[in-house]
Amino acid sequence: xxxxxxxxxxxxxxxxxxxxxxxxxxxxxxxxxxxxxxxxxxxxxxxxxxxxxxxxxxxxxxxxxxxxxxxxxxxxxxxxxxxxxxxxxxxxxxxxxxxxxxxxxxxxxxxxxxxxxxxxxxxxxxxxxxxxxxxxxxxxxxxxxxxxxxxxxxxxxxxxxxxxxxxxxxxxxxxxxxxxxxxxxxxxxxxxxxxxxxxxxxxxxxxxxxxxxxxxxxxxxxxxxxxxxxxxxxxxxxxxxxxxxxxxxxxxxxxxxxxxxxxxxxxxxxxxxxxxxxxxxxxxxxxxxxxxxxxxxxxxxxxxxxxxxxxxxxxxxxxxxxxxxxxxxxxxxxxxxxxxxxxxxxxxxxxxxxxxxxxxxxxxxxxxxxxxxxxxxxxxxxxxxxxxxxxxxxxxxxxxxxxxxxxxxxxxxxxxxxxxxxxxxxxxxxxxxxxxxxxxxxxxxxxxxxxxxxxxxxxxxxxxxxxxxxxxxxxxxxxxxxxxxxxxxxxxxxxxxxxx
RNA sequence: GUCCCGUUCGUCCAGAGGCCCAGGACACGGCCCUUUCAAGGCUGAAACACGGGUUCGAAUCCCGUACGGGACGCCA
Numbered sequence: 001x002x003x004x005x006x007x008x009x010x011x012x013x014x015x016x017x018x019x020x021x022x023x024x025x026x027x028x029x030x031x032x033x034x035x036x037x038x039x040x041x042x043x044x045x046x047x048x049x050x051x052x053x054x055x056x057x058x059x060x061x062x063x064x065x066x067x068x069x070x071x072x073x074x075x076x077x078x079x080x081x082x083x084x085x086x087x088x089x090x091x092x093x094x095x096x097x098x099x100x101x102x103x104x105x106x107x108x109x110x111x112x113x114x115x116x117x118x119x120x121x122x123x124x125x126x127x128x129x130x131x132x133x134x135x136x137x138x139x140x141x142x143x144x145x146x147x148x149x150x151x152x153x154x155x156x157x158x159x160x161x162x163x164x165x166x167x168x169x170x171x172x173x174x175x176x177x178x179x180x181x182x183x184x185x186x187x188x189x190x191x192x193x194x195x196x197x198x199x200x201x202x203x204x205x206x207x208x209x210x211x212x213x214x215x216x217x218x219x220x221x222x223x224x225x226x227x228x229x230x231x232x233x234x235x236x237x238x239x240x241x242x243x244x245x246x247x248x249x250x251x252x253x254x255x256x257x258x259x260x261x262x263x264x265x266x267x268x269x270x271x272x273x274x275x276x277x278x279x280x281x282x283x284x285x286x287x288x289x290x291x292x293x294x295x296x297x298x299x300x301x302x303x304x305x306x307x308x309x310x311x312x313x314x315x316x317x318x319x320x321x322x323x324x325x326x327x328x329x330x331x332x333x334x335x336x337x338x339x340x341x342x343x344x345x346x347x348x349x350x351x352x353x354x355x356x357x358x359x360x361x362x363x364x365x366x367x368x369x370x371x372x373x374x375x376x377x378x379x380x381x382x383x384x385x386x387x388x389x390x391x392x393x394x395x396x397x398x399x400x401x402x403x404x405x406x407x408x409x410x411x412x413x414x415x416x417x418x419x420x421x422x423x424x425x426x427x428x429x430x431x432x433x434x435x436x437x438x439x440x441x442x443x444x445x446x447x448x449x450x451x452x453x454x455x456x457x458x459x460x461x462x463x464x465x466x467x468x469x470x471x472x473x474x475x476x477x478x479x480x481x482x483x484x485x486x487x488x489x490x491x492x493x494x495x496x497x498x499x500x
Numbered sequence: 501g502u503c504c505c506g507u508u509c510g511u512c513c514a515g516a517g518g519c520c521c522a523g524g525a526c527a528c529g530g531c532c533c534u535u536u537c538a539a540g541g542c543u544g545a546a547a548c549a550c551g552g553g554u555u556c557g558a559a560u561c562c563c564g565u566a567c568g569g570g571a572c573g574c575c576a
Contacts, residue, residue: 010576045576103574111573119572120501154574172505181503181572189574197576221504221571244506244569251568281512284525288513292524311506311513314569318511318526331512331526341539384538413536461535473537 003035004211007061007069008076008201010042011053013256015060015265017317018216018246021282025243026214027066028283028305036070038208043077044200060265064279065298074208076200083195083203086233087155087187091143095232096187098143098153099135103190130183131161154190157228159183165224165231170212170241170307177224185225198222202229210238214307217242217314218253241307244286245314254317262319262328272387273332274351277339281332285315295338337386345375352378352391359392361399377483380475397469398483405499409472413462414499420463421500423453427460428493437486439478446478464489467496 007023009015030037043049061067090096136158147153164178187199205213220242230237248254254263261267268278280296289296289304320326340348356362366374381395397403414420427449434445450457461477468484481489
């Protein structure tokens with residue numbers, strides 16, 4: 001039997017990194033097993049679902065490199081009629097019943113608290129059970145009659161009084177739940193008879209012939225309800241594999257409302273992440289290949305991936321809301337830097353190009369006559385960059401004459417030594433005559449100049465760095481001279497005199 | 501409240517009875533390299549939640565406690 005998995009987001013906002021990880025694990029499992037990776041948009045909540053959100057989710061998947069789903073996208077809202085028909089059929093079969101209890105409106109804001117309170121209250125009531133609905137045992141004739149008379153009703157699944165449901169979770173193991181713990185869940189809303197989540201998921205998974213349901217652990221206990229629906233529908237249940245949750249540093253569920261943009265996948269794209277790096281980081285949250293490897297290629301991830309390698313304990317996504325340098329998990333940042341400095345330059349270049357384009361630093365020559373120079377420059381500067389943004393930020397002085405001087409660098413490397421006012425132009429004169437203009441040639445000339453002037457080479461090296469790049473830190477200075485070139489180097493040395 | 505799940509360095513992971521006085525990575529400290537900052541090399545500090553069992557032997561198995569998380573909706 002070929003494996004068929006699906007990623008089923010509800011389009012009510014951007015793609016959450018937890019959802020992105022769920023998608024990734026589904027994708028990896030499909031690719032690993034030679035199965036199909038399907039996509040289903042769960043847009044049954046018409047109030048909150050937007051096309052914009054659907055688009056952003058698709059973009060996010062594509063960005064991560066897992067947008068190659070194998071069949072047409074299924075929009076759950078298109079299947080509402082089928083889901084309704086299935087529920088109505090269950091009434092005929094005596095597996096579900098009409099509940100004529102008037103609908104009670106719930107304020108969305110405090111639902112979670114209300115539910116807990118209601119559960120407490122019910123537990124306190126003597127002899128109360130989930131099977132006490134007065135309409136549960138109404139005869140089919142009477143039920144049909146009242147429905148035909150136009151009385152509004154919801155449809156509930158008739159859960160057996162005795163017994164329990166079982167399923168073997170591929171991650172969490174054997175799961176058992178007493179029927180007494182499960183209420184007669186609503187399948188169809190009263191009024192418009194629109195299908196509810198649990199019914200829709202099961203019906204669609206059946207229709208899409210999904211064999212493995214891989215999703216967040218927040219669905220673990222509700223899975224029993226779904227198992228009951230599968231049984232009522234007379235269909236074998238798929239394999240379930242629940243994933244541990246990704247928590248915020250305070251161990252609460254990572255949420256959009258409380259934690260902001262750090263949970264949005266698009267943030268990482270917008271802040272200069274390499275898709276492969278972020279994907280690599282995400283894969284290691286809740287899963288590991290079983291050894292000490294940290295950097296894994298996509299091929300390695302696919303070949304090593306297994307449901308057995310998934311953990312049971314939640315992972316904390318570590319970041320700080322008060323420290324800008326730790327705006328996201330440090331390991332994600334490190335992973336990104338690792339990719340930036342080690343990935344094939346040919347793969348990095350297009351990403352740098354689009355970053356430079358949006359910063360108006362890109363020149364067509366970089367792909368034509370200046371291509372060799374451009375690549376040499378990227379090779380040099382990428383060694384200490386963390387995100388793509390650094391190419392237009394710290395990398396600016398290499399690509400444009402319009403760059404800023406870091407005041408601290410100026411204070412430390414230029415203002416401290418008044419003699420530089422004379423030394424810098426003199427060094428510029430000396431360098432003007434260097435042949436050939438290479439890192440070695442410049443180094444020899446600069447050291448000779450320092451000796452002759454009776455100053456340490458370090459003084460000239462550090463002041464040159466600031467004069468040429470505006471910064472106090474950077475690559476080996478002789479490589480910087482090389483890449484910035486004779487004309488610009490000489491000019492910047494002379495111009496820097498004003499800053500001394 | 502009820503049910504379910506979990507608990508190895510600050511964080512992410514390795515560990516499936518002796519290889520572990522617990523290993524790797526990020527972050528942090530030191531040293532080396534060095535013109536700076538990184539990278540790299542070496543190195544330091546840093547954890548098996550607690551209590552009982554089982555066993556010749558437990559981070560690993562069992563029980564309990566504590567703590568954390570999740571679910572319980574005519575949301576998805």
